[in-house]
Amino acid sequence: MPRSATRRAIPCLSEAPTPAAELARRDGVRCVSPDQIPHFVDEIFDSSRLRPLVLVTTSRRKADLPLIGMPELAKSLLGRADVALLSGPAAAWALDARLPEKWHTFGGSVRIFFADASRADPERRHPSVDIFPGREAEAIRYITTKVHSVPSVWTTDSGVSPEASAPNGQLAKENQQLVTQLTAAKQELVAARRDKRELQARVAQLTGTGTDALSALPPSVYADAEQQLRYEIDQIWLWRYPEAERAAWPLRPYRFGPDWLAYFTGIRPAQRRDILDIVTDVLTGRAAEVTGRQVRLHRTRADGSAPQRVREDGATAWRCNIKTNSPAAPRMTWWKLRDGSLELGRISIHDDTRLR
Template sequence: MTTMIARPSRTLVDTAAAARELAHHLFNPNRTRPVVLVTRPRHPATGLIDLERVTDEIGGIADVYEMPTSNVSVAFADALWEFPGTQCYGGAGRVYPVGSEWAEKLWLSPLRLVYSTQEAERATEDLIQDAYAAVFSAGHSTSTPSGISAGGTSHDSSDDLTSLKKEIERLTVENKGLRCDLEESRKQATSAIKAKESVDKRASADRSAHEMIEADAQAFAHDSEQQFRHDVYLAWTRRIPAADKARLALRSYTLGAEFLSSLDILTKDERAKAVQVTVEVLTGLVDALAGRMVHPLRRGKSGNAPVVRRTDGAVCWRAALQHKTPSARRLHYWRATDGSIELSSVRLHDDMRA
């Protein structure tokens, strides 16, 4: 006797009333089969979920519906307005498992989107696997599709359930891996955004600082001493916290006859460093900074040579602006007996002139 198997069918939802009825049916406590909804885009697309394959493979174990993206899908979405993220339209597909837990836990009813032919194949496969998972979760057997005659044969239900369980386990592992990949991608994206914001912030600060320097340069174009004193004061206000400004106030200082001319040959970076070290000298911080290698200038290369001292008792000191090169710069300054400072000059490492 020939086995007669009726081909699974699907239901076309083509009116707003039918769409609302379907939405209400999803929450029917007596519903015993998963609902598979495949929508069609409003305009022709290059990739579509293979509705024929979906119907053939799972139409016997789930209820398959087709819906156009139109006022019909809008009515369906409106009927589900209390449960954001559960709608389906625009060529996407979705499986609604038995029960209503999916309305709160969206991962139980993932939306399968389609943007290309390749994605359509993947979405079709995913939708079929979603349906099998929903059937398995509901405790249904996939062994006997509707329409098999009494004398027909069917697959062994035990084998089907075992295969289905293995497939679900595989998909669970794959899904876990994808979630990990997604989380890592989100972290990388967040880090990249923060890094860009930091770079943009620094760039903005650099532009502002450059604009301030240019404005200052114009303001003191004819008075290099006032320009230098202004730069030192600004560097001090930025370098020293408000709570320490009284303790680390700028000492009284004067400029030696050759000091400003020794600055003229410096690059912008070298001049900025000279200003920074000047702040350290005037606040006394320089004595605690090993990198400045502060020491008195001596009259000879020997460590026992006498220090360079003026008749008023002031001693000439050196502080390093740069390191490990004969062209490294040194700040020479006089420290008077009353603690006041006279900035003498900026010299090369091997230049021992006061």
């Protein structure tokens, strides 16, 4: 029952209490709201995630509720997957804005994100399932079959796998030991794959330039400051992203805000390079997958108690860390425009929330 569908993602990051959120509270179901979407996307592409993640969306056909029974789905999965329900259309739009178009999920459909997910994966690796009236039980069986097709090293929240609940105490103990060993092996494999990807990227960067591409700046070729900065962004993106990854991590359209260029006047080359590395990650969307960057809403107050800043043209404000574990370290802020492009705003200290 796989499906493929596309639509334009509409940025929408706030919503009133929804029927799905009320259902989630009643049934004890995990519910993902729009402001939780950045962390949820981090979870999807977290290389240390060991269990499948089943994403359930809502449908206007059912008053913005899921088309599938959440308790029935969870019971059928036997604890072998994590289940998440989007709180409504706003959450679906916010998620679509952060996922490749091939994985847009909405209208009551369900998608299974398997472990070790990457943006470069083909669409079919993380299948989508339509829920048709009168065929909900069939859809649950299909989802369950897909989840159970992966090696059964997944444990429940209690840390005990379904296989380890056999009546024979010694057998249960041996099964649990096996589960522990397989889980540790899976974690080692995930870490090895991550290290391999990072090493390949570093080799490609250095091989492609003949210099230390991890710290060098492109040469100065334009007298105009904006043209030069755009040139540097393009070159650093080419250095840092191997050719095989560029289709999955393209630079989205962008422009400079009124305060952006001023920061780059007179700063040290190494500092300039550090900032531009982060700029390329923000423009590709990869920054959202780097835990230390902490991509988040840019609010009207630095303490996080205020709502997200939204401009008159509908652009939404975002920020990320430039350095970690340093409260006074500078942050990068930008606007996300309604067409999906970005407007780079400012580099400023943590407590400076100004953004034009």
